[in-house]
Amino acid sequence: MIRIYIAHQRYDAWLVADRLNQAGIRAHVFNQYASSIVGDVPPDVAQPQVWIERECDRERAQVVLKDIETAGARTGSRRCQSCDEESPANFDLCWNCGETL
Ligand SMILES: [Zn+2]
Numbered sequence: 060m061i062r063i064y065i066a067h068q069r070y071d072a073w074l075v076a077d078r079l080n081q082a083g084i085r086a087h088v089f090n091q092y093a094s095s096i097v098g099d100v101p102p103d104v105a106q107p108q109v110w111i112e113r114e115c116d117r118e119r120a121q122v123v124l125k126d127i128e129t130a131g132a133r134t135g136s137r138r139c140q141s142c143d144e145e146s147p148a149n150f151d152l153c154w155n156c157g158e159t160l
Pocket residue numbers: 139140141142143144153154155156157158
């Protein structure tokens with residue numbers, strides 16, 4: 060497993076993992092509930108992280124990340140009416156509960 064991305068927000072990590080999986084790269088989110096312990100441990104340990112399974116996917120994963128960063132320049136977030144989680148503005152569905160945003 061290779062750590063490919065450290066997110067500031069949970070939905071950020073989910074966005075990255077989702078895009079990677081769509082690109083055929085098996086990715087997982089870790090630490091998604093750990094932000095409450097920031098302050099007790101170094102931030103790069105406590106923040107949500109995206110890991111990929113295979114070393115051979117690393118280069119493609121970097122390309123996907125680059126695309127997301129470029130697209131992310133024009134995003135904000137919006138709050139789900141159903142579960143109150145925030146999702147990136149470019150999401151059509153809530154990442155958490157699947158409700159239309
Ligand atoms: Zn929701």
